Amino acid sequence: MSGPILIFDSGVGGLSVAHALRQHYPSAALCYACDNAWLPYGLRDDTTLAERIVTVCQAAVTACQASVLVVACNTASTLALEGLRQALSIPVIGTVPAIKPAAQLSATRHIGLLATTATVNRPYTQGLIDSFASDCRVTKIAADALVTEAEAWLAGVPLDMSRVQQALTPLWQATKAHPALDTVVLGCTHFPLLQPQLVTLAPVPITWVDSGDAIARRVGQVATTLVSSAHDGRCYTTAPATALTDGFARYGFQPPRLLALPDAREAVDQ
Numbered sequence: 001m002s003g004p005i006l007i008f009d010s011g012v013g014g015l016s017v018a019h020a021l022r023q024h025y026p027s028a029a030l031c032y033a034c035d036n037a038w039l040p041y042g043l044r045d046d047t048t049l050a051e052r053i054v055t056v057c058q059a060a061v062t063a064c065q066a067s068v069l070v071v072a073c074n075t076a077s078t079l080a081l082e083g084l085r086q087a088l089s090i091p092v093i094g095t096v097p098a099i100k101p102a103a104q105l106s107a108t109r110h111i112g113l114l115a116t117t118a119t120v121n122r123p124y125t126q127g128l129i130d131s132f133a134s135d136c137r138v139t140k141i142a143a144d145a146l147v148t149e150a151e152a153w154l155a156g157v158p159l160d161m162s163r164v165q166q167a168l169t170p171l172w173q174a175t176k177a178h179p180a181l182d183t184v185v186l187g188c189t190h191f192p193l194l195q196p197q198l199v200t201l202a203p204v205p206i207t208w209v210d211s212g213d214a215i216a217r218r219v220g221q222v223a224t225t226l227v228s229s230a231h232d233g234r235c236y237t238t239a240p241a242t243a244l245t246d247g248f249a250r251y252g253f254q255p256p257r258l259l260a261l262p263d264a265r266e267a268v269d270q
Contacts, residue, residue, distance in 0.1 A: 002067055003029075003064065003065040003066050003067040004028075004029035004030055004031045004064055004065075004066055004067065004232045004234075005021060005028060005029065005030050005031070005066065005067070005068045005070060005219060005223065006030075006031045006032075006033060006060055006061060006064055006066035006068065006069050006070065007021070007030060007031070007032050007033070007070045007072050008032075008033050008034070008035075008053075008056070008057055008060060008069060008070065008071050008072060008073070008076070009034050009035075009071075009072045009073045009076070009189060010034060010035050010036070010038065010039050010040065010041040010073050010075070010076065011034050011035075011036055011039045011040075011147070011150075011151050011190065012034065012150060012151055012154045012190065012193070012244065012247060012248075013072060013073065013147070013150065013188060013189035013190035013191075013193070014032065014034065014070070014072030014073065014189055015032070015154070015193060015247075015248070015251045015253075016072075016189050016190070016191075016192035016193050016210065016212055017070060017072040017095070017189055017211070017212050017215055017216075018030055018032060018072075018251050018252070018253075019192075019212065019251060020212030020213055020215065020216045021070075021212075021215070021216050021219060022251075022252065023216070024213075024216040024217070024219075024220065025216070025219070025220070027231070028231075029231055029232035029233075030231065030232060030233065030252070030253075031060075031063075031064035031066060031232055031233070031234045031235070031236070032234070032235045032236070032248070032251075032253050033056070033057070033060035033063075033064075033235070033236040033237070033259060034236075034237055034238070034241075035052070035053070035056045035237075035238045036237050036238060036239050036241055037237075037238035037239035038052060038238070039151070040116075040144070040147060040148075041073065041075045041076065041118070042075060042116050042117060042118035042144065046079055049075075049076075049079055049080075050079040050080045050083055051083075053071075053076045053079065053080040053083070053084070054080055054083045054084055054087050055261065055262065056238060056259065056261065057069060057071070057080075057084055057087075057088070058087055058088065059259055059260060059261050059262065060236055060259055061088060061090065063234075063236055063259060063260070064232070064234050064236070066090060067090055067091075067223060068090055068091050068092075068093065068219055068222060068223050069084065069088060069090060069091070069092045069093070070093045070095075070215060070219065071084065071092065071093065071094045071095060072095055072189045072215070073095060073189060074095050074096065074097060074115065074116070074118075074119045074187060074188060074189070075116070075118050075119065076094075077094035077095045077096060078096075078119075078122055078124050081094045091222040091223070093215060093218050093219060093222065095189060095211050095215060096124075096128060096211065097113060097115060097119065097125060097128060097185050097187035097211070098185050098186075098187075098209045098210055098211045098214065099111075099113070099125075099128040099129055099132050099133050099138075099185055100128070100131075100132035100133075101209050101214070102133070102183045102184070102185045102207075102209040103132050103133035103135075103136050105183050105207050105209065106136060106182055106183040106207070107182055108179040108180055108181070108182045108183075109135060109136045109137060109179060110136065110137040110138075110139070110174070110177065110179045110180060110181045110182065110183075111133060111136050111137070111138055111139070111181065111182075111183045111184065111185060112138070112139045112140075112141060112171055112174055112181050112183070112184040112185065113125070113129075113138060113139070113140045113141065113184075113185045113187050114141050114143050114146075114168075114171060114184055114185065114186055114187060114188070114191060115140070115141075115142065115143070115185070115187030115188050115191075116142060116143070116144050116147060116187075116188050117142040117144055119187050119188065120140045120141070120142045120187075121142075125140075125187075137177075137179065137181075139170070139171070139174045139177075139181060141170045141171050141174075143167040143168065143171075143188075143191075144167075145163050145164070145166070145167040146164065146167055146188070146190060146191055146194060147188060147190045149163060149164055149194065150190040150191070150193045150194055151190070153193070153194070153247075154193065154244055154247030154248075154250075155243040155244050155247060156243065156246060156247070159194075159197065161197075164194070164197065164201070165201065168198070168201060171184065172202070172203050175202075175203060175204050175206070180204075181206070182206065182207060183206065183207040183208075183209060184206055184207070184208055184209065185209050185210070186208055186209065186210040189210070189211070189212075191210070192208075192210045192212060195208055195210075231252065233252055233253050233254045234253070234254055234257070235248050235253040235254050235255070235256045235257065236256065236257060236258070236259040237256040237257075237258060237259065238258070238259055238261065239258075240258065241256045242255070242256070244256060
């Protein structure tokens with residue numbers, strides 16, 4: 001199949017991955033799909049959610065005739081990669097927190113993991129830490145509020161800076177520890193969207209690490225061709241998202257259209 005790269009996320013977080021892909025492959029055709037009807041994923045039952053992800057991704061792959069699927073969501077990746085690879089005939093690339101590169105970059109051997117509660121608590125995440133950062137002190141911080149803030153910000157709502165600061169307080173405290181935290185993993189794809197604000201708010205210089213570049217490199221390895229098709233830019237959502245039109249446009253995507261799912265009732269929150 002020769003078609004665009006499809007980026008899938010529960011919400012707008014995958015736009016940070018889209019940005020990385022455009023940096024690496026400026027002429028490649030990209031499509032975007034998000035399951036905003038079921039946002040946030042962290043509140044869902046794992047089994048039901050895994051089935052939902054496969055259903056939505058199958059519909060999105062069919063809609064844009066994708067040649068590669070990028071699952072730009074840590075929760076979806078940990079739950080549904082196996083099911084997606086069984087259900088689809090195209091390469092499927094997942095997202096994991098960038099623990100390994102962060103550990104390699106840290107001079108103090110104290111790194112932070114800024115992620116959602118679901119990612120922070122998953123055994124899979126601890127396995128990454130045990131495998132790639134066993135010699136590091138790892139401060140894990142659940143910052144679910146940043147997901148909500150990123151979604152609202154892309155819809156044109158000003159950031160609630162007091163809420164952002166409150167979510168980041170444990171992180172700033174870790175920069176005063178001994179050894180001091182010097183590197184932070186942005187373990188949710190929503191968070192790089194707010195990186196300029198995070199850099200401004202940080203009390204000391206911090207190295208911020210996300211998965212975007214690693215995903216882009218992997219796409220280059222598995223994609224047989226990177227078609228242009230005038231950069232495509234189609235965008236699909238599972239619930240109306242007109243408020244996000246300008247936000248999607250900032251990342252090169254067309255106004256969102258509703259994704260046709262096998263059962264129309266599935267397009268609304270259950």
